[in-house]
Amino acid sequence: MKIAFIINDHETEKVNYTTPGLGYSAYKRGHDVYFIGVGELSYASKGHLSIRCKTIKDANFNSQETYFKALQKESFTTISSENLDILFLRNNPADEINKRDWAQNAAYIFGEIAMSNGVIVLNHPSSLASAVNKMYFQHFPEILRPQTIVTRDHNEIKAFFKDQKQKMILKPLQGSGGTNVFMMDKKNEHNLSQTIDAICRDGFVIAQEYLTEASNGDTRLFLMNGEPLQADGKYAMMQRVNASGDIRSNIHAGGKPQPAKMTDQIMKLAELVRPKLVQDGMFLVGLDIVGDKLMEINVFSPGGLNVINQMYDADFYAPIIEAIEKKVYYKSMYEGYLQNSRLATL
Incomplete structure (x- = not known):
């Protein structure tokens, strides 16, 4: 091909x-x-x-x-x-x-x-167009998500901060890699207005519930065709541990990768996101998980498979290419009958 x-x-x-x-x-x-x-x-x-x-x-x-x-x-x-x-x-x-x-x-x-x-x-381009910012994440079941507001209004954010007992995460609606992500608490409350202003320069602000489990970092899990990606009986996942004094666990932001174990809790979470990912034609995505909550869904260019390959001494690239080969075959067998959004996750 x-x-x-x-x-x-x-x-x-x-x-x-x-x-x-x-x-x-x-x-x-x-x-x-x-x-x-x-x-x-x-x-x-x-x-x-x-x-x-x-x-x-x-x-x-x-x-x-x-x-x-x-x-x-x-x-x-x-x-x-x-x-x-x-x-x-x-x-x-x-x-x-x-x-x-x-x-x-x-x-x-x-x-x-x-x-x-x-x-x-x-991934299916029409769906990517609607997922160009983190608002796409809000279309998944509420039970999966931390409490969140998206706004540019200082008063709304400050009221949310109070409701969250003066501890929350602030980040831009657009962006990735841990850029402009801040944890606000009683110690830096005096900088709250200034931080909101800084994020507002680039658009809307996401104010999000702080999850205590985040102190241990997060888990990156790859899904392919809506299912956890596997190779040689191992799952494509890793624990990303925060660098000292940093709330961000992104590898680009200094997070350290460690092996992660699949749990019933993570598997249940992956199962809940599967229907919409399949419907939207999201072939390969990365889930960022803290505890029993999703923090983000990376649908554009989830990275880290190179690290995961080395970590588990497995080849997670091969099953992805094999799955793509099958899509080409299915398309040739059903010429004109299968839409791209369906082929993408078939």
Whole structure:
């Protein structure tokens, strides 16, 4: 099959990221693999995408790192969406905020065009468009979520702070990686107005219940086709432990990864989110869990599989590529009968 991955930019994509790992796994299985920066997308007059991309063929590599370094040294080539089987949207719109605002929604806009050309697009682009900020999270059952308000009103946030016994989390509606996430309590209450102002500069503020279990970090669990991702009988999950004195457990923010154990509580939580993820065509997502609550659902470019692979000495990339191969097969068998949103999680 011919599979293309959209990344933010070739200059910022690192060799150990999850997306190069997925690409290398597909390459080892004999597929044609292409990497596309958001800025390399274009719409041709004939109604299809004409894409500048990087690819490499007919070479042997002994690791993800050597593969991706060699690919990045290749000159750009062009491919049409008419010749693609899969377009995997793996860019993170949050990384473009206040940098390249035009790039935030480009991938799923162009993804819609690719879909009309018969390409299977993952995750489903129409659903990604509605999930570009953390408000998507509020569409899942209330029992899964910490108490939350989303507003720009200082008085509402201060009233929520009082209701939460003067301890809560503040973060922007848009963003990822632990950027501009603050824990407010009695000690820093004098900075509350200033903190709200700082977050409001970029839009709406999420004020969220503080979960005491968060002091131990959070659990990142990958779901594929709505089910916990497994390889060799092991689950793709890790505990991310906060750096000293930091409420954030994101790896990019200094969180330390540790092995995590699947529990009945986590499995029940995953089962509750499955129906909507399947309905929305969310093929590969990352759940961030604290206790029995979901903190976030990363539907754009959940990372950390490289760390999890090493942690458990397992290959979690392979079952993802195998699942994509099945989608291509199903599409060929049911030409014109299966919509992209259904194929995405089939």
